Amino acid sequence: MSHAVTCTAPVNIAVIKYWGKRDEELILPINSSLSGTLSQDQLHARTSVMARADFASDAIWLNGKQESIENPRLQNCLREIRKLAAAKQTHQQGAPLPTDKVHICSVNNFPTAAGLASSAAGYACLVYALAQLYKVGDSLAEVTKLARVGSGSACRSIYGGWVRWVMGEAADGSDSIAEQVVDEHHWPEIEVLILVVSDHKKTTSSTAGMQTTVETSSLVKHRADKVVPQRMEDIQNAIRARDFETFGRITMQDSNQFHAVCLDTYPPITYLNDVSRGIIDMLTKYNAHKGKIQAAYTFDAGPNAVIYLPRENVNEVVNLVRHFFPPAVGAEAAFVRGFRDVPAAP
Numbered sequence: 001m002s003h004a005v006t007c008t009a010p011v012n013i014a015v016i017k018y019w020g021k022r023d024e025e026l027i028l029p030i031n032s033s034l035s036g037t038l039s040q041d042q043l044h045a046r047t048s049v050m051a052r053a054d055f056a057s058d059a060i061w062l063n064g065k066q067e068s069i070e071n072p073r074l075q076n077c078l079r080e081i082r083k084l085a086a087a088k089q090t091h092q093q094g095a096p097l098p099t100d101k102v103h104i105c106s107v108n109n110f111p112t113a114a115g116l117a118s119s120a121a122g123y124a125c126l127v128y129a130l131a132q133l134y135k136v137g138d139s140l141a142e143v144t145k146l147a148r149v150g151s152g153s154a155c156r157s158i159y160g161g162w163v164r165w166v167m168g169e170a171a172d173g174s175d176s177i178a179e180q181v182v183d184e185h186h187w188p189e190i191e192v193l194i195l196v197v198s199d200h201k202k203t204t205s206s207t208a209g210m211q212t213t214v215e216t217s218s219l220v221k222h223r224a225d226k227v228v229p230q231r232m233e234d235i236q237n238a239i240r241a242r243d244f245e246t247f248g249r250i251t252m253q254d255s256n257q258f259h260a261v262c263l264d265t266y267p268p269i270t271y272l273n274d275v276s277r278g279i280i281d282m283l284t285k286y287n288a289h290k291g292k293i294q295a296a297y298t299f300d301a302g303p304n305a306v307i308y309l310p311r312e313n314v315n316e317v318v319n320l321v322r323h324f325f326p327p328a329v330g331a332e333a334a335f336v337r338g339f340r341d342v343p344a345a346p
């Protein structure tokens, strides 16, 4: 007998960044974080999982290519889910046996190597699909914990809207979960533009980068202890009040501090390139010219810009990007992919 489930999960883009673990194995962060989940229609992972007693071994295909199942993060997810399934004996209710082997096929509808939070969507999707298959994870909070052991930021993609990942205090990670702050209908005026500056694979993985940062940066301790707790409060209040000025300022400040922490790491980590810095300058001048914050940039562990902005500013910002960053800027190209459809180039 075979059991199969297919799911999709969207990308999320943090405005308060997660950077640094206090427990590498359980993926417990040194600070809480907060993100917006993008629309499923745009960037998503789609994953199918099938379990059968006669499969010889577990196997995984990513974007049509078979990959090693031995990836430790993947193994952590499979082990945790099977442990729960064995404890609940859910196979008696029509789920596969925990000992049945599973085949996993996952496809992203966007460039996997482009540093666009592909692991967040991928692990959220995988874990959600496996939890359905094995009939475990009684609440979404439980599923966020399972997603967290795949990739920390994946726990936030389990919910739509604005989502916080509470760092928690427990040594076993039981209180390190993601929670929805408000759903996707709360602030429909906000759009997201993604400027793909480079689709090269990032030079330093987030796992390796975070580890070196925690070992060598004194700034990251200050950030985690003294800066992020207040920012978490303030940005949640701004989102609840739909206050773009405050939201945008904190978003940009937090991105800046994350990249400052990367530079404070030894040896230093540089994710931004000249095009990224050009985009920061352009938006800083645009906001100054308007006399208030009209668009807010944020950068993850790579040079690509994500811009949160009210819908009424989308045309103007897209035109600015097209003017200052025509498709070929030096060796890199900058172009726009929309959260929703962006206007066609003139």
Ligand code: PMV
Pocket (backbone or CB within 6 Å): 013, 014, 016, 017, 018, 019, 033, 119, 120, 151, 152, 153, 154, 206, 207, 300, 301
């Ligand atoms: O979950 P990871 O290991 O891919 O780390 C994500 C780190 C950032 O994207 C830079 C920040 C975040 O909170 O998503």
